[in-house]
Amino acid sequence: MNIVVCVKQVPQEIRINKTKGTLIRDGIKGVINPCDKNAIELAVTLKEKHGGKITLVSMGPKDVENTLTHGLAMGADQAVLICDRVCAGADTLATAFALATVIKKLDDVQLVLCGKETADSGTQHVGPQVAHYLGIPQVTYVVNLLIEGSKIRAKRQLKDEYETVEAGLPALVTVVKGINEPRMPTYLDIYEASKKDTHKWCAEDLGLKEDEVGIQGSPTRITKVFAPEAKRECKMLRGSIEDISSSLANDLKSKGLV
Amino acid sequence: MKEMDRYRGVWVFAEWKDSQVIKGSLELLSLGRGLADELQVELSVLLMGDRLGGIPEELIYYGADVVYVIENPILERYTTSPYHRILCDLIRENKPEIVLFSTTHLGMDLAPRVACELKTGLSAHCVDLKMDKENRQLLQICPYFDYMATIVTDTRPQMATVQPGITSPPRRDDSRQGKTVRVEFKIEPGDIKIVEVEAKKEEDTEKIEEADVIVAVGRGLKDMRLAEELASVLGGVLGATQPITEAGLLQESRMIGQTGKIVQPKLYIACGISGAGQHIVGMQNSGTIVAINTDEKAPIFKVADYGIVGDVSKVIPALIESLKG
Secondary structure (H helix, E strand, O other): OEEEEEOOEEEOOOOEEOOOOEEOOOOOOEEEOHHHHHHHHHHHHHHHHHOOOEEEEEEOOOOHHHHHHHHHHHOOOEEEEEOOHHHOOOOHHHHHHHHHHHHHHOOOEEEEEEEOOOOOOOOOOHHHHHHHHHOOOEEEEEEEEEEEOOEEEEEEEOOOEEEEEEEEOOEEEEEOHHHOOOOOOOHHHHHHHOOOEEEEEOOOOOOOOHHHOOOOOOOEEEEEEEOOOOOOOOEEEOOOHHHHHHHHHHHHHHOOOO | OOHHHHOOOEEEEEOEEOOEEOHHHHHHHHHHHHHHHHHOOOEEEEEEEOOOOOHHHHHHHOOOOEEEEEEOHHHOOOOHHHHHHHHHHHHHHHOOOEEEEEOOHHHHHHHHHHHHHHOOOEEEEEOEEEEEOOOOEEEEEEEEOOEEEEEEEOOOOEEEEEOOOOOOOOOOOOOOOOEEEEOOOOOOOOOEEEEEEEEOOHHHHOOHHHOOEEEEEOOOOOOHHHHHHHHHHHOOEEEEOHHHHHOOOOOHHHEEOOOOEOOOOOEEEEEOOOOOHHHHHHHOOOOEEEEEEOOOOOHHHHHOOEEEEOOHHHHHHHHHHHHHO
């Protein structure tokens, strides 16, 4: 049973070019999206039990290779990176289309795993959209997953309840952080990972047309980025800690909040 | 006539629980009503489920002009594919220009898949919606890291998921008139079977959104006991930022912000919270906000009424003393 894990590189720190409203990526280290580590951990434990091959699929600039190495060191077998300038600026729909195109080209994929959301944009869209492009069921917010023959049994973490569902394979599952504790690769794991394959594919290799990917393939666009307005006049309390505390306590008492 | 101009009308996808429309959906009716009036079109509500009783009339009382009702035992509990199928078919047939969802587990499972089939744009976690009336373009305002971004969609319908708690439900008016349209669908059970539903334990479902006082903890506070003590002196509850719940220091049900809860207590004390946009979205409408942080430039001070620049682990004990005194 072959498993695909969708992986995103996210910036370790957020800085924004205030005039252009774009993310500053230069000089900012990229790391693997935290929730994606849970998805990889799940893939590795499923492989230990059921066998098969784990492929990481990602899209982004060349340096995403370093991020994928982390996943390979955790136990994935190979990685595919969609790396092409025409893919830049993709929204969730264009991203999902490119990822699904890769997954369709891989052999006998029975399970696609994604983190519930990414730490940067956090839309939660890409999982269900990849599932739609692949024409397979999606099971979101999963906190426990079992494979039983040609079916999965998944426990979903919802607002006030847990819902256990069954779906036939192939299927796509998005996982929440509580599902497991991702392993930390050792130096040896990282060394071994450097010998594994990361295939870099461009849009043309995948038969992707320019108007299907990147900015052109994205129905949404950001027209403006702005700092949230200061909504309140903040009274800065200064002086010794004792003075500050007693004046704040008095104010809160006089407002009837205490 | 451009293809885009064939799309008219504002739609809201309504969710219900225990025979009641959920609060997030009522809030969508407020927003949707405003947009529909501005565009001079009808506000329609989509309602799916089984044994829906008086819910369609309620939706009219809360501002709907038209309620599309699809009632079927298969729809009693949400699963992706039948809901997805019906919604896509209805949108294709009726061509609304705007479709709004609440940011719930259901909304976030359904909306992306519908947008994908319709090849249209979807924004996430909107905290405000405005209208560019001339172009009939919905300005979707979402948190973007520590900033806000305006997102637009060049295709139709324009779809958005909206954060609960950003507006109030409309006033209920049981003299309002509207139209209920019952739509018959041949519905297949879908590819997902629900085998068990279990309620979460109480500790996992802490309803911090109902508390009058919240002491919220961020990365700047190392000792949770200090925050607990302050909360207990104030008769409040603990809240947290995402890094705190992710580190397992407090339960996820206490997370405040874009992916957590939207709260509006009378008093909110932010302890060691710098104020990432995703967190601010969840607390900015609180009554009185007190922020304690070592960094004078931290964005949390922009939304606070009282600011204290200092080490939160020293400020809290002093504050507890003053409150007791």
